[in-house]
Amino acid sequence: MSTAHQPPASNFIHANEIRSRFSRAMSAMYREEVPQYGTLVELVSDINARTLDAQPALRAQMAQSGELERLDVERHGAIRVGTAAELATLRRLFAVMGMEPVGYYDLSVAGVPVHSTAFRPVADAALLANPFRVFTSLLRLELIADAALRDKATAILTQRQIFTPRVLELIAQREADGGLADADADAFVREALETFRWHSTATVDAETYRALQAAHRLVxxxxxxxxPHINHLTPRTLDIDAAQAAMPARGMDAKDVVEGPPPRNCPILLRQTSFKALQEAVRFTDDAGAHTARFGEIEQRGVALTRKGRALYDQLLAEVRSMGNAGSAAPNYEDRLAQAFRAFPDTHEALRAQGLAFYRYTLTPTGHAHADSAAAADASLDELLAKGWVQADPITYEDFLPVSAAGIFQSNLGGEEQKQYQAHAAQQAFEAALGARVHDEIALYEAAQQRSIDQVRAVLRGTAVVDAA
Structure with missing residues (x-):
């Protein structure tokens, strides 16, 4: 691209702002397409306000850490694509908004023929500005057992173009110039939104639809x-159990159980629930029919777990889910889950001391007042915490849980069956399709925690050195 008309970098709109514009536009579009989503957002807003009023300590902690400001804008969406080319172009599209692929999720282990990543911001400041994330799944056509049907699905997918010509131009322009000016950023948001819009006209006849549905409803x-119409958009709540209980009164058909860990004093990782997917009228190439895919979801996010903490979580969850083969649909699942998770510590002090969760460390006002002392410079982190000179705030889990995602998908696709696939994680194949490596999400949390420790140490060392001189 010629640079003759390239705007100066100072005129470029920050990726955080483009992401915020896109998130707002997608929320408005989805509210229009699925009116119950608007009801869901209102419900979550009411519950969050009540929770913060009832828990002033939580409000103060969230305000201090910057989490409070992002709460009302926080959303995640989910889409599913069919080809490597679609996935690779989505990576480039999300890069315009400062969103990078984080994590690899193999949902085939839970009976869903896709593997996935989450596009999201990764820097601390970007997450505080707007943590919008999109869980993006690639169909694993090789898991369709019928070879003829697999070939037909491949042929159908290769004929479609899910991106507008203009958005492809703007993506290339941003890659060449290093950014987008205001008008181009607005145009990008408008054009990118078209990829995620619902279309009630199918591209196949009713017989093909039924054959693919028999293979798996997600196919x-x-x-x-x-x-890849957006199939759900998810606000963040501070009390998912209250939200689950309140959904029926608002006319929403809630799924039977909350996915993820049980209720806890110290929330960990991610809990999710949803209202069941809507049956929507569609027009096939030869007939009228109906399709079930889009739903409303609510999430509650807790502290990110270390590798040790995640291993314990996975072990306890596997024990519960192995009792029979129905996963979270099994009778008494919630009781068995609560019983198993008694083995998981439920205070932040224990989680931190046992190295099970990640925390962000900052100097308290008292710590700043003592920063010039040799005692502060030489003290261990535990000593600084005990003195009240440093505080530890939980680092929010920004990612997803494959079994929970699969449970949400299964409950909203209308099928009761738990399909079994003789498949394994295929991260290398996924990354080849993506055209990039995915971030190791736990490494991102490790780095965030270490940055905070280094910052505390730098302040203490810097002050002590100046005063000593």
Missing amino acids: ADVVCFRG
């Missing part, structure tokens, strides 16, 4: 439409 959802 039909990916293959039979013009694009």
